[in-house]
Amino acid sequence: MTNETADARPIKNKSYKNCMALNKVFKGGVAKSRTTKNKGVKIKNQPFVSKTLYNKNKKNDRDKDGIACER
Template sequence: MRSIVMACLAFVVAVALAAPAVSATPRKFRNCAALNKVYPHGVGRVGARDSTSGTPVTNFKRSNALYLVNKGRDRDNDGIACERA
């Protein structure tokens, strides 16, 4: 009986270690036109605020990982890349 329990335990551990967690890597866009096709209002860090003199963009995609990959597209350094109203 003990050998059956040990065999089952070994099987569970082997399956758990063999199946690594799949993490999606954020997509890096070539320019703002390509980014805005997928995210029309831009991408930004969680908690970012649009620094504009007009109406601020509030409905952008909030994702720290996606923003970090596309940080070079943030011209005004407000934490939102390629923001559009």
């Protein structure tokens, strides 16, 4: 999983309208923590890890596994 970087800090507080918008910036979605496990099928891209960004976008976590908009 990708950790937060200086480049990502300005957008970590953004609430995205839907998964399409979030995945344009974070191809693998956003995970609540490094230890979060995906409940669904194997994902193609690693999620970006940010508790703050996840909390802003948890409405997009349909399966409630701690990863919003995983691909």
